[in-house]
Amino acid sequence: MKSKYQGYFIDLDGTMYKGTKRIPAAPRFIKRLQDAKKKVLFVTNNSTRSPEFVANNLITNHEINVKSENVYTTALATADYLDQIAGEKRRVYVVGESGLRDALTNCQFKITAEKPDYVVVGLDSKVTYDKLATAVLLIRAGATFIGTNSDSNLPNQRGMVPGAGSLIKLVEYATQKKPIMVGKPEKIIMEMALKKSGLTKEQVVMVGDNYNTDVKAAINFGIDSLLVYSGLSTREEVSKEKIQPTHQVDSLDKWKVE
Structure with a gap:
């Protein structure tokens, strides 16, 4: 599959790694995005860790070389949302x-x-x-x-x-x-992530392993989704859903970046 997207919103657990276990396709996927000058933003429901901690974990334990500004947690989204309305x-x-x-x-x-x-x-x-x-x-x-x-x-x-x-x-x-x-599958975190990215809805795709959080967040916000079968959801489960992901792959190695 080939990509038209300028920005990638990417889930972490189940997509980039499984707990402490590496997903070998993940660092290769991120490297392809970086080489193609795509915007990478890890959009995670984890509110307990700082972006610096998350980035350091990706670098140290999973060979995914990113910076703290590539991480957008539900804690940051909550603060940004409140800052916008307070x-x-x-x-x-x-x-x-x-x-x-x-x-x-x-x-x-x-x-x-x-x-x-x-x-x-x-x-x-x-x-x-x-x-x-x-x-x-x-x-x-x-x-x-x-x-x-x-x-x-x-x-x-x-x-x-x-x-x-x-x-x-x-x-x-x-x-x-x-x-x-605020967090996935609700659309507030997606709105805040899009604002941070500076891109339009048509330019971004949400990448994740969980239909009920990652894909539903994309559906609720009106952006495309890429479901990878490396974590929680299975093809059998997802086949029964009324609204299908925009794209589905068994491994992120199958996704071609343009």
């Missing part, structure tokens, strides 16, 4: 880790439990009942509820542990309020 309302309560807190601080938001304008809930491996209770009470008192992403689980060495979406659902259940969701 105006003078810059007070935020956060359930989340350093990646999310740093992204918000860098956009001049004040992280506080005192009368915040927004409550942002993301993945937090050190979450406590008190943190969640505070989030619930603040939302019930009028703060706007923002969720980083709806992933119910994420894989680690112990198995499929709870993801950000599981924490967000708890807060949603206790407040009876639906959050504004």
Whole structure:
């Protein structure tokens, strides 16, 4: 298959690697894109890590030579989205880790439990009942509820542990309020990524291994998609979907870059 795209939004886990395991086609794919002067932006639902950490992991463990500016996390998308709509309302309560807190601080938001304008809930491996209770009470008192992403689980060495979406659902259940969701498959992260890229919808493609996050994000935003069968989704599952990916490949080695 040949490509007409100037920009590639690319998922990480399942597309560039599988946990700590390398996907051999991934560094070759990125090298072809770089040689062709394409814009590469890794669009990930991970809100816990900084772009510097993600880029260093790709370089050190997966031989994918990129910079931090090639990484766009749901933490950055959340901060950019709030920065776009907040105006003078810059007070935020956060359930989340350093990646999310740093992204918000860098956009001049004040992280506080005192009368915040927004409550942002993301993945937090050190979450406590008190943190969640505070989030619930603040939302019930009028703060706007923002969720980083709806992933119910994420894989680690112990198995499929709870993801950000599981924490967000708890807060949603206790407040009876639906959050504004930022990450894939919602379109906010795609809007923010496109703005960062400086390209048009017609010039970009979303590359990923998961129909329900990567491809649906592309569908919801109205851009093309490239589904690679190196991770979660299978051809059998995807064949049953009403809307098919724009492109499908068994390996990123099968994708020709123009």
